[in-house]
Amino acid sequence: MSEPFEPKIVAFVCTYCTYAGADLAGTSRMKYAPNVRIVRLPCTGRISPMFILKALQKGADGVLVSGCHPGDCHFAQGNYHARRRWTVFRALLAFTGIPEERVKFSWVSAAEGAKFTELINGITDSIRALGPFEQYQELQKVIETQSTY
Amino acid sequence: MGLQEQYRKEAAELLSSGEVKLVIGYGEGTTADRRRPVFVRSAELVSRLVLDASGVANLSAYLVPEGLLSDGKKVAVFLKPDGVRSINILAAEAQLDPGQVVILGFDIEGGQPTPLPGRKASDYAPLIESLKGSGLSPELQAEADRLEQMGAAERFEYWKEQFSKCIKCYACRQVCPMCYCRRCIVDVNQPQWINTSSHTLGNFEWNIIRAFHLAGRCVACGGCDRSCPVNIPLRLINHRMAKEALDTFGHYAGESADQKPVLATFRQDDPETFIL
Numbered sequence: 001m002s003e004p005f006e007p008k009i010v011a012f013v014c015t016y017c018t019y020a021g022a023d024l025a026g027t028s029r030m031k032y033a034p035n036v037r038i039v040r041l042p043c044t045g046r047i048s049p050m051f052i053l054k055a056l057q058k059g060a061d062g063v064l065v066s067g068c069h070p071g072d073c074h075f076a077q078g079n080y081h082a083r084r085r086w087t088v089f090r091a092l093l094a095f096t097g098i099p100e101e102r103v104k105f106s107w108v109s110a111a112e113g114a115k116f117t118e119l120i121n122g123i124t125d126s127i128r129a130l131g132p133f134e135q136y137q138e139l140q141k142v143i144e145t146q147s148t149y
Numbered sequence: 150m151g152l153q154e155q156y157r158k159e160a161a162e163l164l165s166s167g168e169v170k171l172v173i174g175y176g177e178g179t180t181a182d183r184r185r186p187v188f189v190r191s192a193e194l195v196s197r198l199v200l201d202a203s204g205v206a207n208l209s210a211y212l213v214p215e216g217l218l219s220d221g222k223k224v225a226v227f228l229k230p231d232g233v234r235s236i237n238i239l240a241a242e243a244q245l246d247p248g249q250v251v252i253l254g255f256d257i258e259g260g261q262p263t264p265l266p267g268r269k270a271s272d273y274a275p276l277i278e279s280l281k282g283s284g285l286s287p288e289l290q291a292e293a294d295r296l297e298q299m300g301a302a303e304r305f306e307y308w309k310e311q312f313s314k315c316i317k318c319y320a321c322r323q324v325c326p327m328c329y330c331r332r333c334i335v336d337v338n339q340p341q342w343i344n345t346s347s348h349t350l351g352n353f354e355w356n357i358i359r360a361f362h363l364a365g366r367c368v369a370c371g372g373c374d375r376s377c378p379v380n381i382p383l384r385l386i387n388h389r390m391a392k393e394a395l396d397t398f399g400h401y402a403g404e405s406a407d408q409k410p411v412l413a414t415f416r417q418d419d420p421e422t423f424i425l
Contacts, residue, residue, distance in 0.1 A: 049358070053342075057344075057354065080417065081412070083424070084414075088361065088390065092360055093357075135305055143344070
């Protein structure tokens with residue numbers, strides 16, 4: 001009997017807001033799906049689109065990028081810059097046929113432990129419904145099985 | 150007197166008067182319809198300059214190699230309006246001083262080069278304004294529309310097939326005036342962000358990142374598309390990025406030398422419909 005599919009989700013979060021929000025969810029003993037792997041970064045402005053591609057390359061089925069609400073950035077402007085970058089990057093992903101539903105963006109403040117919990121549960125459910133990101137993982141498998149590369 | 154003769158004469162005057170140290174133009178190529186860049190440093194050699202409808206390459210790329218402009222002397226260069234936009238972007242990104250570039254402007258109309266009078270990048274502001282939002286050629290537009298109508302899975306298959314042809318020669322990067330990084334992200338190996346072998350996954354990553362780095366900077370000179378040995382329609386991706394920058398942020402690349410790069414600036418009320 002095969003195991004039911006459990007998605008792997010990588011969350012790139014900023015340390016000042018979303019990571020603190022996740023911490024609050026933990027200290028408040030809220031439960032959220034264990035499918036998410038959190039990567040803490042100084043600021044959403046630090047999150048290069050390369051990170052998202054790398055996560056997908058290494059087998060993630062979904063990616064979440066999350067930071068402070070506009071106006072709340074510790075570095076004053078980092079999330080504004082990041083927002084522009086994501087707008088363009090999303091258009092690029094859509095144009096190359098990488099499903100937009102697999103790459104999500106959100107703002108979660110340090111006070112929003114409950115929002116973080118709901119967000120992670122919601123994303124996990126939607127990615128579980130989508131199934132594994134086979135299109136991309138197929139390409140990775142080719143590399144691993146063909147010694148000519 | 151044809152434009153070629155006129156610009157040869159002007160190049161000779163610029164060189165002999167010492168106003169410019171170098172003229173970058175088109176010269177005879179390996180076949181009758183190809184042009185290669187020529188670098189003319191003395192007035193006696195201006196006969197090597199050729200200007201006809203085959204002069205399509207954006208020569209602004211030859212201005213960025215390190216040290217060329219560091220002596221403060223001027224360089225003259227044959228440029229079409231897209232090349233002038235490149236000069237504006239390079240100036241805005243602090244890669245060159247537009248005051249050091251003397252533009253021998255031309256455009257190609259009806260298979261003939263026609264002169265453009267501006268000699269400084271700032272002279273072209275009205276012309277660039279009038280070009281704002283000009284689209285792709287009808288054939289490419291049809292292809293772009295076809296792609297937009299596909300579902301995500303079908304589009305993925307389309308690009309998978311296109312990118313599977315890529316041999317990672319990086320001709321698209323080498324030809325691009327905007328790709329001036331001394332160390333390209335694809336050459337970074339600690340950490341190695343992009344698979345360097347030319348398998349489809351690595352090709353996907355390379356082409357996505359290349360297009361992303363050109364978002365709001367590409368002037369649609371078409372150099373990458375022409376130089377691609379396996380004919381990947383790179384212009385389609387670049388155009389999609391330019392369209393996003395224009396539609397969402399009202400940014401048309403290369404309008405002026407003090408235009409802020411689109412991804413290095415922001416507005417507090419930028420749209421964020423997709424953020425949860």
